[in-house]
Amino acid sequence: MDFFEVVKSRRSIRKYTRKPVPREVIEKALDAALLAPNSSNLQTWQFYWVKSAAKKNQLVKACLSQSAARTAQELIVCVASPSLWKITHLQMIKYAEEVNAPELVRTYYQKIVPLTYGYGWLAPLKWLIANVLGLFRPITRGPISKRDIQGISIKSAALACENFMLAITAQGFATCPMEGFDEVRVKKIVNPPSGSRIVMVLSVGETEPDRGTWGPQIRFQKDWFIKEI
Numbered sequence: 001m002d003f004f005e006v007v008k009s010r011r012s013i014r015k016y017t018r019k020p021v022p023r024e025v026i027e028k029a030l031d032a033a034l035l036a037p038n039s040s041n042l043q044t045w046q047f048y049w050v051k052s053a054a055k056k057n058q059l060v061k062a063c064l065s066q067s068a069a070r071t072a073q074e075l076i077v078c079v080a081s082p083s084l085w086k087i088t089h090l091q092m093i094k095y096a097e098e099v100n101a102p103e104l105v106r107t108y109y110q111k112i113v114p115l116t117y118g119y120g121w122l123a124p125l126k127w128l129i130a131n132v133l134g135l136f137r138p139i140t141r142g143p144i145s146k147r148d149i150q151g152i153s154i155k156s157a158a159l160a161c162e163n164f165m166l167a168i169t170a171q172g173f174a175t176c177p178m179e180g181f182d183e184v185r186v187k188k189i190v191n192p193p194s195g196s197r198i199v200m201v202l203s204v205g206e207t208e209p210d211r212g213t214w215g216p217q218i219r220f221q222k223d224w225f226i227k228e229i
Contacts, residue, residue: 017207018073026049039156044083058185063178064180064182079157081195089117093106
C-alpha cells in the first residue's frame with residue numbers, strides 16, 4: 001500500500017477472525033519496529049511476543065478479557081526497559097570506535113550518556129546545575145529522576161509500536177494498541193528487567209468484518225490540535 005493509504009486505513013480493531021497470522025508477517029513488523037527512532041539510539045525497549053498458550057491465556061485475563069485480546073491471533077507486549085542503556089551505550093561506544101566516529105560522538109556516549117541516564121545520588125546535583133545554568137542560557141533540564149528516564153524510554157517504545165502497527169496494516173492485517181490491562185500481572189507474565197514499564201499490549205489478527213469497529217474513523221476538527229504560532 002501507499003504510505004498515506006496505510007496511515008489512513010490503520011484502525012484499532014476490537015474483534016478478529018480466526019484466520020492465523022503468518023509468522024513472517026509478525027517478524028517483518030518487528031523488524032520495522034526495530035528501525036523506529038529512539039533516544040540516543042539506546043533502544044531502551046523490548047517486545048515480548050507471547051507464544052505459549054498458557055501465558056497467552058494469562059495475558060488475555062490480565063487485559064481484562066477484552067475482545068481485542070480474547071479474539072487476537074497474536075499478542076505482543078511492548079515494554080519500556082530504561083536499564084538497557086547500561087548495555088546498549090557500551091555497544092554504541094564500540095560501534096563509534098569501529099566506524100571512526102567524530103570525537104564529539106565518542107565523548108557523547110562515553111561521558112554524556114552515563115551522566116544523563118544515571119540518577120540516584122546524582123539527581124539533586126543535576127537538578128541544581130540545570131536550574132542555575134538555566135538562568136543564563138537555554139539548557140536541557142532533564143532527565144533528573146528515575147521517572148524521567150522511564151518517560152524517555154516510554155516515548156521511544158511508543159514510536160516503535162507505531163512502526164509495528166503500520167507494518168502490520170501494510171501487510172493486510174490489523175492491530176489494537178491496548179492500555180486496558182493489569183500492569184502488575186502483565187509483568188509477572190513477561191518478567192521484564194527491574195524498573196521496566198508496560199507501555200501497551202498489541203493484539204494482531206484479521207478484522208472481523210461485522211464487529212471489528214463500531215463506526216467510521218473519526219477525528220475532531222484540525223485547528224484544535226494543529227497550531228501555527
